[in-house]
Amino acid sequence: MDQTEIECNCCNDNCKRGSIEVICGSMFSGKTEELLRRLRRAKIARQKVEIFKPAIDTRYDETEVVSHDRNSIQSTPVDNSGNILLLGYDTDVVGIDEAQFFDEQLPNVVSQLADNGIRVIIAGLDMDFMRRPFGPMPQLLSIADSVTKVHAVCVECGHPANYSYRIVEGSEQVMLGELGEYRPLCRKCYLNLVKGEVEKDE
Ligand SMILES: Nc1ncnc2c1ncn2[C@@H]1O[C@H](COP(=O)(O)OP(=O)(O)O)[C@@H](O)[C@H]1O
Numbered sequence: 001m002d003q004t005e006i007e008c009n010c011c012n013d014n015c016k017r018g019s020i021e022v023i024c025g026s027m028f029s030g031k032t033e034e035l036l037r038r039l040r041r042a043k044i045a046r047q048k049v050e051i052f053k054p055a056i057d058t059r060y061d062e063t064e065v066v067s068h069d070r071n072s073i074q075s076t077p078v079d080n081s082g083n084i085l086l087l088g089y090d091t092d093v094v095g096i097d098e099a100q101f102f103d104e105q106l107p108n109v110v111s112q113l114a115d116n117g118i119r120v121i122i123a124g125l126d127m128d129f130m131r132r133p134f135g136p137m138p139q140l141l142s143i144a145d146s147v148t149k150v151h152a153v154c155v156e157c158g159h160p161a162n163y164s165y166r167i168v169e170g171s172e173q174v175m176l177g178e179l180g181e182y183r184p185l186c187r188k189c190y191l192n193l194v195k196g197e198v199e200k201d202e
């Protein structure tokens with residue numbers, strides 16, 4: 001049994017109780033890798049798996065969920081969370097990547113799926129580049145049966161990184177990007193760079 005999977009005491013089988021698992025952290029923390037690992041294991045267990053991502057996330061591929069290491073899995077891009085309810089109803093496991101980009105109905109949608117016996121596994125950024133809670137993530141974290149917080153490596157000092165620092169201009173919350181646009185940083189290095197920005201402006 002996976003450490004993060006909920007152990008069932010009533011039987012050793014899949015008793016279709018449904019659950020919500022959330023994987024969160026900064027950019028490059030391994031959220032997508034962890035999502036892919038759990039989904040692959042479910043497929044090996046011959047479970048029916050459906051994977052969704054927001055249609056706006058076209059960074060590496062239109063339809064695949066792709067990690068920064070270029071591991072991938074086929075997914076269905078959807079432009080709102082209601083489509084996940086329609087398309088994910090008749091399955092054992094639903095995977096959702098980049099959950100921060102979905103609308104505020106996503107917590108309601110995943111609750112309905114889990115209440116109908118589906119295991120829902122969600123990966124998303126908990127904070128944006130200004131360390132503000134991102135999209136529906138706070139609500140998802142509060143209704144989750146299990147939460148896994150993963151960390152990247154701070155590119156400045158090598159300590160665990162909790163934040164995604166934006167290195168390009170732009171104050172909009174949503175801006176797709178990779179290492180050319182964002183850097184994973186620990187608290188100390190994040191604050192140092194923000195302080196440097198303020199001093200530059202003065
Ligand atoms: N600073 C970093 N810290 C950790 N992993 C990094 C870093 N830079 C690049 N990577 C790569 O990113 C991979 C994780 O990618 P991914 O699962 O797509 O992360 P996330 O979905 O959290 O952005 C790691 O396995 C590693 O190879």
Ligand SMILES: Cc1cn([C@H]2C[C@H](O)[C@@H](COP(=O)(O)O)O2)c(=O)[nH]c1=O
Pocket residue numbers: 026027028031032059124125127128129130164165173174175176177178182
């Ligand atoms: C911090 C931050 C990130 N984004 C974008 C950048 C990427 O396209 C995704 C995160 O992808 P990952 O799989 O977690 O690496 O989100 C954004 O739009 N706004 C932000 O503040």
Ligand SMILES: [Zn+2]
Pocket residue numbers: 154155156157158159185186187188189190
């Ligand atoms: Zn650091």
